[in-house]
Protein backbone atom coordinates (compact mmCIF):
# COMPACT_ATOMS: atom_id res chain seq x y z
CA UNK A 330 0.00 0.00 0.00
CA UNK A 331 1.29 3.46 -0.85
CA UNK A 332 -0.38 5.65 1.73
CA UNK A 333 1.97 8.55 1.14
CA UNK A 334 2.44 8.55 -2.63
CA UNK A 335 2.95 11.99 -4.13
CA UNK A 336 4.47 13.31 -0.90
CA UNK A 337 8.05 14.47 -0.37
CA UNK A 338 9.95 14.29 2.91
CA UNK A 339 13.21 15.44 4.46
CA UNK A 340 14.70 13.30 7.22
CA UNK A 341 17.74 14.70 9.03
CA UNK A 342 20.31 12.11 10.13
CA UNK A 343 19.07 9.38 7.81
CA UNK A 344 22.33 7.52 7.25
CA UNK A 345 22.11 5.23 10.27
CA UNK A 346 19.91 3.98 13.08
CA UNK A 347 16.46 5.42 13.67
CA UNK A 348 16.74 8.01 10.88
CA UNK A 349 17.67 5.35 8.30
CA UNK A 350 14.66 3.24 9.33
CA UNK A 351 12.43 6.31 8.92
CA UNK A 352 13.84 6.94 5.44
CA UNK A 353 13.16 3.32 4.41
CA UNK A 354 9.66 3.30 5.92
CA UNK A 355 8.49 6.61 4.40
CA UNK A 356 9.90 5.55 1.03
CA UNK A 357 8.07 2.21 1.30
CA UNK A 358 4.85 4.18 1.80
CA UNK A 359 5.48 5.99 -1.48
CA UNK A 360 7.18 9.17 -0.25
CA UNK A 361 10.13 10.65 -2.12
CA UNK A 362 12.72 11.10 0.64
CA UNK A 363 15.68 13.44 0.93
CA UNK A 364 17.88 12.76 3.94
CA UNK A 365 21.02 14.16 5.50
CA UNK A 366 24.20 12.82 7.03
CA UNK A 367 27.36 14.50 8.24
CA UNK A 368 30.14 11.86 8.16
CA UNK A 369 28.79 8.52 6.93
CA UNK A 370 28.84 9.02 3.18
CA UNK A 371 28.99 5.28 2.44
CA UNK A 372 26.23 4.40 4.89
CA UNK A 373 24.09 7.15 3.36
CA UNK A 374 24.69 5.76 -0.13
CA UNK A 375 23.71 2.29 1.12
CA UNK A 376 20.43 3.60 2.54
CA UNK A 377 19.62 5.36 -0.75
CA UNK A 378 20.48 2.22 -2.73
CA UNK A 379 18.31 0.01 -0.49
CA UNK A 380 15.37 2.33 -1.11
CA UNK A 381 15.99 2.46 -4.85
CA UNK A 382 16.35 -1.33 -5.06
CA UNK A 383 12.92 -1.58 -3.42
CA UNK A 384 11.46 0.73 -6.07
CA UNK A 385 11.44 3.91 -3.98
CA UNK A 386 13.12 7.29 -4.22
CA UNK A 387 15.76 8.56 -1.78
CA UNK A 388 18.51 11.16 -2.09
CA UNK A 389 21.35 11.74 0.40
CA UNK A 390 22.73 15.20 1.22
CA UNK A 391 25.72 16.06 3.41
CA UNK A 392 24.81 18.77 5.90
CA UNK A 393 25.99 19.47 9.44
CA UNK A 394 23.07 20.15 11.78
CA UNK A 395 25.39 22.33 13.88
CA UNK A 396 25.62 24.82 10.97
CA UNK A 397 22.37 26.71 10.35
CA UNK A 398 23.54 27.82 6.89
CA UNK A 399 24.09 24.21 5.85
CA UNK A 400 20.70 23.26 7.29
CA UNK A 401 18.96 25.99 5.30
CA UNK A 402 20.70 24.84 2.11
CA UNK A 403 19.74 21.23 2.91
CA UNK A 404 16.07 22.16 3.24
CA UNK A 405 16.13 24.13 -0.02
CA UNK A 406 17.91 21.25 -1.82
CA UNK A 407 15.33 18.76 -0.54
CA UNK A 408 12.46 20.91 -1.79
CA UNK A 409 14.17 21.48 -5.16
CA UNK A 410 14.90 17.76 -5.59
CA UNK A 411 11.24 16.76 -5.54
CA UNK A 412 9.52 20.09 -6.18
CA UNK A 413 7.68 20.05 -2.85
CA UNK A 414 8.13 19.44 0.86
CA UNK A 415 5.33 17.81 2.85
CA UNK A 416 7.07 16.08 5.75
CA UNK A 417 10.06 17.13 7.88
CA UNK A 418 11.47 14.58 10.32
CA UNK A 419 14.14 15.90 12.68
CA UNK A 420 16.05 12.79 13.71
CA UNK A 421 19.74 13.80 13.67
CA UNK A 422 21.04 14.02 17.21
CA UNK A 423 23.76 12.99 19.59
CA UNK A 424 24.19 12.27 23.28
CA UNK A 425 27.29 12.87 25.36
CA UNK A 426 27.04 11.25 28.76
CA UNK A 427 28.38 12.48 32.07
CA UNK A 428 27.21 13.68 35.47
CA UNK A 429 27.08 17.40 36.20
CA UNK A 430 30.23 17.11 38.34
CA UNK A 431 32.14 15.09 35.72
CA UNK A 432 34.92 17.32 34.29
CA UNK A 433 34.78 15.57 30.90
CA UNK A 434 31.23 16.81 30.38
CA UNK A 435 32.41 20.38 29.87
CA UNK A 436 30.55 23.29 28.33
CA UNK A 437 31.90 22.35 24.91
CA UNK A 438 29.94 19.09 25.22
CA UNK A 439 26.93 21.10 26.39
CA UNK A 440 27.20 23.41 23.36
CA UNK A 441 27.67 20.55 20.91
CA UNK A 442 24.49 18.81 22.08
CA UNK A 443 22.42 21.99 22.10
CA UNK A 444 23.79 23.04 18.68
CA UNK A 445 22.74 19.78 17.02
CA UNK A 446 19.76 18.57 19.05
CA UNK A 447 18.06 21.96 19.57
CA UNK A 448 19.50 24.72 17.37
CA UNK A 449 19.73 22.39 14.37
CA UNK A 450 16.08 21.39 14.79
CA UNK A 451 14.96 25.01 15.11
CA UNK A 452 17.02 25.94 12.03
CA UNK A 453 15.46 23.14 9.98
CA UNK A 454 11.92 24.09 11.01
CA UNK A 455 12.50 27.79 10.32
CA UNK A 456 13.86 26.97 6.85
CA UNK A 457 11.18 24.38 6.05
CA UNK A 458 7.99 26.09 7.14
CA UNK A 459 7.94 28.75 4.38
CA UNK A 460 8.34 25.96 1.82
CA UNK A 461 5.75 23.57 3.25
CA UNK A 462 2.35 23.04 1.76
CA UNK A 463 -0.97 23.17 3.62
CA UNK A 464 -1.28 19.84 5.43
CA UNK A 465 2.43 19.59 6.12
CA UNK A 466 3.81 17.41 8.91
CA UNK A 467 6.73 18.09 11.24
CA UNK A 468 7.89 15.20 13.39
CA UNK A 469 10.64 15.68 15.96
CA UNK A 470 12.54 12.76 17.46
CA UNK A 471 12.82 13.55 21.16
CA UNK A 472 13.57 11.04 23.89
CA UNK A 473 11.91 9.63 26.98
CA UNK A 474 14.90 11.17 28.77
CA UNK A 475 13.36 14.55 27.96
CA UNK A 476 10.39 13.57 30.15
CA UNK A 477 12.10 11.66 32.97
CA UNK A 478 15.56 11.03 34.42
CA UNK A 479 15.64 7.39 35.48
CA UNK A 480 19.45 7.20 35.52
CA UNK A 481 22.34 9.57 36.33
CA UNK A 482 24.59 10.98 33.61
CA UNK A 483 22.13 12.23 31.04
CA UNK A 484 21.46 15.79 32.18
CA UNK A 485 22.51 17.87 29.18
CA UNK A 486 21.03 15.40 26.70
CA UNK A 487 17.76 15.28 28.66
CA UNK A 488 17.60 19.08 28.62
CA UNK A 489 18.03 19.17 24.83
CA UNK A 490 15.20 16.68 24.41
CA UNK A 491 12.98 18.57 26.86
CA UNK A 492 13.56 21.64 24.68
CA UNK A 493 12.51 19.66 21.61
CA UNK A 494 9.31 18.63 23.41
CA UNK A 495 8.55 22.25 24.35
CA UNK A 496 9.17 23.41 20.77
CA UNK A 497 6.90 20.66 19.49
CA UNK A 498 3.98 22.03 21.52
CA UNK A 499 4.79 25.66 20.69
CA UNK A 500 5.18 25.07 16.96
CA UNK A 501 1.93 23.06 16.88
CA UNK A 502 0.25 26.28 18.09
CA UNK A 503 2.21 28.52 15.72
CA UNK A 504 1.53 26.46 12.60
CA UNK A 505 -1.97 25.12 13.22
CA UNK A 506 -3.58 27.96 11.27
CA UNK A 507 -1.57 26.83 8.24
CA UNK A 508 -2.81 23.27 8.58
CA UNK A 509 0.64 22.00 9.55
CA UNK A 510 0.82 19.50 12.42
CA UNK A 511 3.84 19.23 14.71
CA UNK A 512 4.38 16.13 16.83
CA UNK A 513 7.19 14.35 18.65
CA UNK A 514 8.14 10.71 18.92
CA UNK A 515 9.99 9.89 22.15
CA UNK A 516 11.99 6.68 21.81
CA UNK A 517 13.10 4.59 24.78
CA UNK A 518 16.18 2.38 24.42
CA UNK A 519 16.54 1.59 20.72
CA UNK A 520 19.25 -0.69 19.35
CA UNK A 521 21.51 1.59 17.26
CA UNK A 522 25.23 2.45 17.01
CA UNK A 523 24.70 5.03 19.76
CA UNK A 524 22.87 2.65 22.10
CA UNK A 525 23.70 -0.95 21.18
CA UNK A 526 21.47 -3.63 22.70
CA UNK A 527 24.69 -5.61 23.25
CA UNK A 528 26.41 -2.98 25.45
CA UNK A 529 27.09 -3.39 29.19
CA UNK A 530 24.49 -0.68 29.94
CA UNK A 531 21.80 -2.46 27.94
CA UNK A 532 20.38 -4.79 30.63
CA UNK A 533 19.85 -1.80 32.95
CA UNK A 534 18.01 0.17 30.26
CA UNK A 535 15.98 -2.85 29.08
CA UNK A 536 15.08 -3.53 32.72
CA UNK A 537 13.51 -0.08 33.03
CA UNK A 538 10.97 -0.88 30.30
CA UNK A 539 7.68 -2.69 30.87
CA UNK A 540 8.46 -4.99 27.95
CA UNK A 541 11.94 -5.78 29.34
CA UNK A 542 13.69 -5.35 26.02
CA UNK A 543 15.24 -2.88 23.61
CA UNK A 544 13.18 -1.55 20.73
CA UNK A 545 14.17 -1.49 17.09
CA UNK A 546 14.57 1.46 14.76
CA UNK A 547 11.73 0.04 12.68
CA UNK A 548 9.42 0.25 15.71
CA UNK A 549 10.18 3.97 15.95
CA UNK A 550 9.74 4.42 12.19
CA UNK A 551 6.26 2.91 12.46
CA UNK A 552 5.19 5.66 14.86
CA UNK A 553 6.65 8.30 12.54
CA UNK A 554 4.74 6.78 9.59
CA UNK A 555 1.51 7.02 11.61
CA UNK A 556 2.10 10.71 12.41
CA UNK A 557 3.07 11.43 8.78
CA UNK A 558 0.13 9.52 7.38
CA UNK A 559 -3.59 9.92 6.71
CA UNK A 560 -4.69 8.53 10.09
CA UNK A 561 -3.11 11.42 12.02
CA UNK A 562 -4.83 14.43 10.41
CA UNK A 563 -6.25 15.61 13.77
CA UNK A 564 -3.16 14.89 15.87
CA UNK A 565 -0.93 17.85 16.73
CA UNK A 566 1.27 18.84 19.65
CA UNK A 567 1.56 15.33 21.07
CA UNK A 568 4.56 13.39 22.30
CA UNK A 569 4.19 9.71 21.43
CA UNK A 570 6.33 7.48 23.66
CA UNK A 571 7.81 4.52 21.79
CA UNK A 572 9.60 3.21 24.82
CA UNK A 573 8.37 -0.28 25.63
CA UNK A 574 6.50 1.23 28.58
CA UNK A 575 9.59 2.78 30.20
CA UNK A 576 7.54 5.73 31.45
CA UNK A 577 4.54 3.67 32.52
Ligand code: NDP
Pocket residue numbers: 341342343344345346347348365366367368369370372392393394395419420421422423424445470471472473515516517518519520521522523524
Ligand atom coordinates in the same frame (compact mmCIF):
# COMPACT_ATOMS: atom_id res chain seq x y z
P1 NDP B 1 22.78 7.13 15.54
O1 NDP B 1 23.99 7.59 16.28
O2 NDP B 1 22.62 5.70 15.20
O3 NDP B 1 22.64 7.99 14.20
C1 NDP B 1 22.73 9.37 14.29
C2 NDP B 1 22.32 9.97 12.97
O4 NDP B 1 22.34 11.40 13.11
C3 NDP B 1 23.28 9.60 11.85
O5 NDP B 1 22.56 9.54 10.64
C4 NDP B 1 24.24 10.80 11.89
O6 NDP B 1 24.89 11.04 10.66
C5 NDP B 1 23.28 11.93 12.18
N1 NDP B 1 23.98 13.06 12.75
C6 NDP B 1 24.67 13.12 13.92
N2 NDP B 1 25.22 14.33 14.07
C7 NDP B 1 24.88 15.04 12.96
C8 NDP B 1 25.18 16.35 12.52
N3 NDP B 1 25.95 17.19 13.21
N4 NDP B 1 24.67 16.75 11.32
C9 NDP B 1 23.91 15.91 10.58
N5 NDP B 1 23.60 14.67 10.96
C10 NDP B 1 24.10 14.23 12.12
O7 NDP B 1 21.56 7.67 16.42
P2 NDP B 1 20.15 7.01 16.76
O8 NDP B 1 19.54 6.43 15.56
O9 NDP B 1 20.32 6.20 17.97
O10 NDP B 1 19.33 8.32 17.19
C11 NDP B 1 18.55 9.08 16.28
C12 NDP B 1 17.72 10.07 17.09
O11 NDP B 1 16.94 9.36 18.05
C13 NDP B 1 18.56 11.07 17.89
O12 NDP B 1 17.92 12.33 17.90
C14 NDP B 1 18.58 10.47 19.28
O13 NDP B 1 18.78 11.44 20.27
C15 NDP B 1 17.18 9.88 19.34
N6 NDP B 1 17.03 8.83 20.34
C16 NDP B 1 17.72 7.66 20.27
C17 NDP B 1 17.56 6.68 21.23
C18 NDP B 1 18.27 5.37 21.21
O14 NDP B 1 18.18 4.62 22.19
N7 NDP B 1 18.97 5.02 20.16
C19 NDP B 1 16.65 6.91 22.38
C20 NDP B 1 15.96 8.15 22.35
C21 NDP B 1 16.16 9.07 21.37
P3 NDP B 1 26.32 10.30 10.33
O15 NDP B 1 25.97 8.86 10.07
O16 NDP B 1 26.83 11.00 9.13
O17 NDP B 1 27.17 10.45 11.55
